[in-house]
Amino acid sequence: MRNQYRLDQKERKIFRVLAESAFANPFDARSLQLMYKLAGDRYPAGDILAGKVFARVTKYLDRVSQDGRIKWYRFAGEDRDLVRIATLRQIYHHCCVKFDDLIRLQVQTDHTPCHVPFAGDILRLLRQSGFSAEDSLLYFGFYYQLRRAWYFINQGLIGQSKPMEKLRSRLWASVFTSYPDWYEKTLWSRMEDFSTFLIGETGTGKGTAAAAIGRSGFIPFDENKGCFAESFTHNFIEINLSQFPESLIESELFGHKKGAFTGAVDNHQGVFALCSPHGSIFLDEIGDVSIPVQIKLLKVLEERRFSPVGDHAKLYFHGRVVTATNRSLEQLREEGRFREDFYYRLCSNVVPVPTLREQISSDEKTLSALLAHTVGKIVGGPAPDLLQTVLEVITKDVGPGYRWPGNVRELEQAVRSILITRHYHGTGDGGKEMDSLSGAMQNESVSVGELVSRYCMELYKRHGTFEKVAAITGLDPRTAKKHIRAAIRDREK
């Protein structure tokens, strides 16, 4: 059998574009340029563009493979890899829609991995195209991973502003690296060593971004069971470190053994033990943890081993770590509250999450897109009339220059407020309110009750949850809620 087929110069040029496009980060401008080049048309978008590219890929591939008779491995040198990538891309196109349906079904199902009815057909196609049984399974896993990453990064985060596109591009690179050829060769199985550090104001979507990374990890396909090894709904665990008192935090992270301390009436599994082998842990508010906890976390990140409190057993952690903070890292480091070694272990991929005002100032459609999403989420489906009303109230009550200090979370509360009161007057100027509080203290004109209520209210406006206010003030969440209610009553008087 002749094994030295070659592409001619013109074909090689096209197949190089194809290979570059197959590996390009879909959120970078270059990716769209390559798609236009392949489609031979600058105007179509979305599915039409993808369809045109598929048609051209099929045409080129049919030509060079003589309608599938000459497989990729019979080409020589660089051409072999180029035809291989084109073959993989063509098969990928066959299963995109099927994977999208599977993802939607899995989101609605419990944590049991869904049966994949089309797996047999696609695996057969891969094997018939010359891929080994092992590689076919691997590529099938990549296809699913690519669709999940697209689904969670593109659809999970609303808004088309430049800062948001940049964030999506960074999230994609956090999942697949910026060297997809290396990802395909080896890195796909070594991503547990790559952590991501999300920084940004409260309510900007750091948790949503972390979930997109966590749910897009590689999950192998189990051919015997006909499903993927685990459900992506199950492989992302988040823990807000500011919610736990120092005495409980280690137990929440690493677990504890029965009798390890007063109140440890049973064995308890911490998040590191709960995280599945292909999963991720999201450590939110990492800037709030104490130095001793930082030391322990650093040890897990470096050695991957940990022991539950009161136990000598050494457990192994396989997953990935995503961290986030809304505090200024520089300030925490300057104040010695964030260890340098801990920082350097986390700093390889620091991803800034843009504020809502940055997004709105770069793209005026972002506000209405996010409002449409939020209104739809609250009322259970698209509601264009209601959206129009909400937009009018926001324009009238807070105006286009409003700073949205609570970001997207505040926007969601604004919609709820408008649905109830027909108004939204913003959260006021937090800085001024704090100044006025300290002025009232200077003048000795404020009672302790009022002081606590106004302070809690201000924190609530910034952070949006009673738990967060409780964590900052050291109050019990119910007490924090009581103070916030008192502040609202006082304001309405």
Ligand SMILES: Nc1ncnc2c1ncn2[C@@H]1O[C@H](COP(=O)(O)OP(=O)(O)OP(=O)(O)O)[C@@H](O)[C@H]1O
């Ligand atoms: N770009 C976005 N598209 C859609 N929803 C978003 C977006 N950004 C944030 N949200 C929504 O805003 C709310 C707050 O987001 P999230 O909890 O991820 O913010 P955060 O930055 O982690 O906040 P914090 O620092 O207070 O923990 C969530 O309901 C989330 O779904």
